[in-house]
Amino acid sequence: MSSYHVHVVDADRASRDGLARYFEAHGLTVTTMESAADLLRRMHRQRPDVVVMDAALPGQSGLQACRQLRGEGDRVPLILLTERNEEIDRVLALEMGADDVLGKPCPMRELLARVQALLRRANVAPGQPMLAMAPVDIGALRFDIASRSLLRDGCIHVLSTVEYAVLAELVANPGVAVSRERLLAASHGRSDGLLPRAIDVAVMRLRKRVEPDPTHPRFLQTIRGHGYMFVPALAAAERQRPQRYISRCSPAFSPPSTT
Structure with missing residues (x-):
């Protein structure tokens, strides 16, 4: 897992630092950011394997950043965290292009499992063969x-x-x-x-x-x-x-x- 790089984007310092420490303890390399603008500016200079981002960032929201990335054709695996954990909010996040959505706060073990699942199926389009998987x-x-x-x-x-x-x-x-x-x-x-x-x-x-x-x-x-x-x-x-x-x-x- 140490070869994988995660970008954690959250305006709350305690939240993003806590996630960074947990991910790093499980072998991931982590870069933390406090805004969507920071993420978009650094995406192509320091390409992540997975992005974990708060949906309700100040300024440009995580939802808007997700939609912009997908509109530009960027398929980076992306998980959105939302405090508004109603069904309509989760569906909206998926419609904006998120690969997965979790309510906030969420169990860190579950979030890590979701990150690992995204890494396993990275670069596999929906409906296409997962050639790396054995029968x-x-x-x-x-x-x-x-x-x-x-x-x-x-x-x-x-x-x-x-x-x-x-x-x-x-x-x-x-x-x-x-x-x-x-x-x-x-x-x-x-x-x-x-x-x-x-x-x-x-x-x-x-x-x-x-x-x-x-x-x-x-x-x-x-x-x-x-x-x-x-x-x-x-x-x-x-x-x-x-x-x-x-x-x-x-x-x-x-x-x-x-x-």
């Missing part, structure tokens, strides 16, 4: 990312563009809850309407193809009020394994951590 086993099936297809016993089923993009985004982030907005951004062009129902339909179709019982999904699980999660086969088996009961009076009992 992924989903139960009795194998998802071949390069050929956009599901394989079973020598039979090949080529996925539609939307189905492929949704499944690729989920398997690229195993065990991570991926929002419907993020799946929309990955699977639909900017000219398409942002229709959350389209993601639900795509996941329903995918479940019919990959789940042993689509009514009780093991691999493509719903995260209520948020989106979906890919649970790999081993993790799914672990979740279904009966848990051994340990009495609170037993010496083996350990209370859950509160940290």
Whole structure:
């Protein structure tokens, strides 16, 4: 991770310095800035791999800067942080061209996971093969990312563009809850309407193809009020394994951590 460079843009010094320290502790190189104008001025002199930016910067806002970058054809991976964490605000940020949106304040571990996910899929356009990813086993099936297809016993089923993009985004982030907005951004062009129902339909179709019982999904699980999660086969088996009961009076009992 040390080869990756992140630009953190936030007018609040404590906030940006805190993010910088956390990212640097996890191996990233960080440059902090306090304004969108500073970011735009330095973008081409010191090219970042990812930008993490406050949506509500004074002067030129983070939303406006994001729209300007996309209007100029710049596809730098970009995460916007917004204190107004309503659905309309998240959708607006995605429409302006953000790759991901998080409410502010957000858990730093989650933000780091989102940054790492963006780095993994950097330079991969929505709906295009993620050639760097190896095939992924989903139960009795194998998802071949390069050929956009599901394989079973020598039979090949080529996925539609939307189905492929949704499944690729989920398997690229195993065990991570991926929002419907993020799946929309990955699977639909900017000219398409942002229709959350389209993601639900795509996941329903995918479940019919990959789940042993689509009514009780093991691999493509719903995260209520948020989106979906890919649970790999081993993790799914672990979740279904009966848990051994340990009495609170037993010496083996350990209370859950509160940290």
